[in-house]
Amino acid sequence: MANALYDATGVRFRSPPFSPARVRASLQARRDRGKRRWWWAGALAVTGLLATLWPWRASLAPVSRPATNLYSAETIERGRLVAEAGDCAVCHTAEEGLTNVGGRPFETPFGTLYSTNLTPDPDTGIGNWSYAAFERAMREGISRDGRHLYPAFPYTDFAKLSNADMQALYAYLMAQPAVAAPAPDNDLRFPFNVRSMMAGWNTLFHRDRTFQPDPARSPQWNRGAYLFEGAGHCGACHTPRNLFGAEKTGQARLAGALVDGWEAPALTADSRAPVAWTEESLFQYLRTGRSDFHGVAGGPMAPVVAGLAELPESDVRAIAHYVATQMDAPASATEAQQRQARERLAASAEPVGQEAGQRVFDGACASCHADGAAASFTGARQSLALNTNLHSERPDNVIQSILGGVHVEGVAGGGEMPAFSHSLSNRQVSDLVHYLRARFAPGETPWKDVGRTVAEIRREHNQQP
Template sequence: MVLAKLAGRSLLALALSALLSAAPAAADSNERTELEHGEYLVRAANCVSCHTQPGGAVFAGGVPFPTDFGTIYSTNITPDETTGIGGWSFQQFESAMRRGLRPDGRHLYPAFPYPSFTKIDDADLRALYAYFMSLKPVSAPARTNELNFPYSQRGLLRVWKSMYFEEGRFVPDAGRSAQWNRGAYLVEALAHCSACHSPRNFLGAERADALYTGGILQEIDEERGPVVRGAPNLTPSPHGLGAWSEEDIANYLKLGSNTRTHVMGTMNEVVLNSTRHLSEADTRAMATYLKSLPAQAGSNARPSKTVMEQGARQYDIHCGTCHLPTGQGSADTGPSLAGSPFAQAPDPSSLIDLVLNGPRLPVEPPSSEWRMHAWQTMPAFAQKLSDEQAAALLTFVRNSWGNAAGEVAPKDIDRLR
C-alpha cells in the first residue's frame, strides 16, 4: 500500500542548512567529501520536507500523511539510538532503503518511498548513511499511525510488495547520453518524482501504465485539516510539459521561475528545500530526462457548449484583463494559461484552491530571478463566485487555447471551499 506524499507545507527552507552547524567536523578530506556528498543527496531526495514538522527539530519526524487508508506519521531519522536510526548498521539502513524493511524485519509502509530509493547506487547510499550518522541526535519517539483495518496490519505489505515492488539498482541505458542517464537517476531514484506525479490504483500503487501523467496528493492545511491537491502531468504531452523547453524545466527547478510561470503552491517546498540547491548540470539533466518521456494524456469528453459559454463569461469578467483573451498572459500581469500543465492537471484540486483562496507563495524567494509580480497578489474568488460559476470558469480555462482536461463540477468546488 503506497501512501500519498505530503506536499506544500510552510517549512523554513533553511532548516537543513541550520542543522549543518551541529554536525561534527570531519576527520580528513575524504570524510569531508563523503559528508558533503551526503548532504547534497539529502537535498536531492528532499528528506527534510517529509521528516521535519513546522517548528520542530530537523529530521525528527512526526509529519502526518493523510491518506485514503488512514494517517501515517514520518519517523525520526536523526542518529538518536533510542528513537532514531543511531543504532542502525549500514546493512540495516540499506535494507530499509532498498527493501523497505525495518531492523526488526517488519515491513515499512511505502509512504517512505523505498520503491524509488531501491534504485540508489551503493556509493550514494553510503554517503547518505554517513551524513545522517554525523548529525546531532534528537530524542523524538515515533507517533502511532492511525490506519484503518486491515491496512494497519504490516504483514499484508508482503503481498503488496509481491504485486507492486521490484527491488533493484538503477541501470544506465548505454544507448543514452551521460546527461540523460544522470537525469533519469535523479528523477527515478533520489527525487522520486513519480510518487506525486503518477496516478495510483485502488491499493495505492503507482500505475505503471501511466507514470508521470499526474497524481493526487493529500496534505494537512493548518486551518482546514486534510485537503486534496492535484499534481500535473510531467510528460511532454500538450496537456503536460509539452509547451515547456528543457530550459523552462531546468529554470523552474533551479530558480523557481521561468518565462511561463513562477513557483507557488505544492511545489514551494520542493524547490525551496531541494531542487534550488542542485547544480545547474543536474537540473538540466532532469529536464532532459523529463522531455524524453513518452507523451501521455488521458482522454476527456468535450464540455458542453453551454458550460463553455458560461465559463467564457466568467473568464472575461474576472480573468481576461490579466491573462488576456488569448490565455497567453504577460510577464507583468499574469502567467500563460495556454499549455499550462498546472491548469490541465488531471485532478483540478490545486487549480480550484488557487482560484478560491489565492496563490500560496513560497515562504521566501527561491532565487533572485523569482520576483513578486502583480499576478502573485491575485485575489481570492471564494466570495465572488458560486460553485456553478467557478466550475464553469475553470472548465473553460482547462479546455481553451489548445488545453484539454476534465470538466470541473460544482461539487468539486464545494468540496474544496
C-alpha cells in the first residue's frame, strides 16, 4: 500500500493516511448527507402533492362585462367557430330552451348533473367572469368562485386549446345576449356531491397542457388532432370510462362507449362497420351527416354534424384524416371494399322465423328502406344492409332510432326518420329489431334481451320533457 501511494504521489508514507475508523466516519458522513438530500427532496415532493390536492381554490374577483367593441368581428367569428367545434350550445341548451342558458340534464353513474348558464348574465351566467377566470375553468376545471367543476364538463380536453382560440371563445360568449337563468341543483349521491374530491381526481387523471403538434406528422394531421382532441373532445364520447369516471387509456382509448343511451362506436381498427371506413367516407359522414356505406348520423352525433357544417371544409377534412389514421383506414374505397358492399346489398334475404318482425317492417319501414324504394317524405333512401348499427354488439342505437326517430337538424339532405314510439308497442319494436338483425346482418349473433332494452329505452323517452 505504501509503495502504491509513493508511486502515485511521490511521497513516502510510513503508514497509510487513513484508518478503519476514518473510513467508517467518512462513509457515515456521506450517508448522513444523502439522507438529508432525500429528506429535502421528499419534503418538496410532498409539498407539491399537497398543493395540488388542496381542495379549496381562491375565488377570482368579479369584473364588469367587457365592452361590446373590445373585440374585433374577426375574433368573435373565430370564437363562434371554436364554439361550434366544441358543441357548446348542445350541452348548455335544455330541451326547447334558449341557446346556452343551461339546464340540460346529464345522467351519470354518480347521479344527475345539469349544465350551467353560458350567457354573459352577471348573476346566473358568466357575465362577471374575467378572462383569467374563464381560462382557469376551461383548463383546470375551477369555477370563478373557486369551486371544482365536474369533468362532465370536458375541461380535460378544452385544456388543449391554444391561447388564441381560448381568447376568441371568451370574446364570442361575452358578445352574446345575456339571459338570466339559474341552473337547477345537481342531484349527485354522496360522496360524489362533495366537489372538493375533484382535487384528487384531477391529480390522477387531468393534465393541464395545451396541444403540442407532432413534428413527424403533416400539418393536416396535426390540425385534425388539435380539433379532435381539443375543442371537439371526441374521446369524451367514444372512449369508455373507468370506475372513477375518467377516460380509459391504452387499448381502450376510442374503443366506443354509451352516451345518453346511444352507443358511440369505436374509432379504431376494431370498428364493427360491415364495410371498412375510409378517409373519404369519414369526411362525407362528418360533413353531411350520412355515408352510403355506413348510415345516417343520429342521436348525439346529429348536432355534432350540424356544428361541423359551420367549420371550413379543410377543418372537417383534417378531422377525417386524423380519425382515419386511428382506424387504419385507407384514403378511399378500394375495389375490394366496393365489391364487398355490393355483395352485402345482394345478400339481404328474408330470414326464416321472423314473420312478426317482417310484418312490422313491411308496414312501417319498407316504404323507405326496402330495396329500390324511393322515399317520399324523407331524405333517407338508406340501405340497412350497410348500416353500422345493425352490426354492433348492442341493439341500443337501432332501438333509439325506431322509438325516437333520426333527426339531423341544420344539415341539408341529412335524412329524417319519424319516431314510432307512439305507434309501435314494445313487442312490435322487439320483433322488428330481431328481424332487422337477422335480415341485414345475417352473419352476426342474434341480440339478447332486446325486449328488456326496448322497455328501458322507452321509459327514458317517456321521462324526457
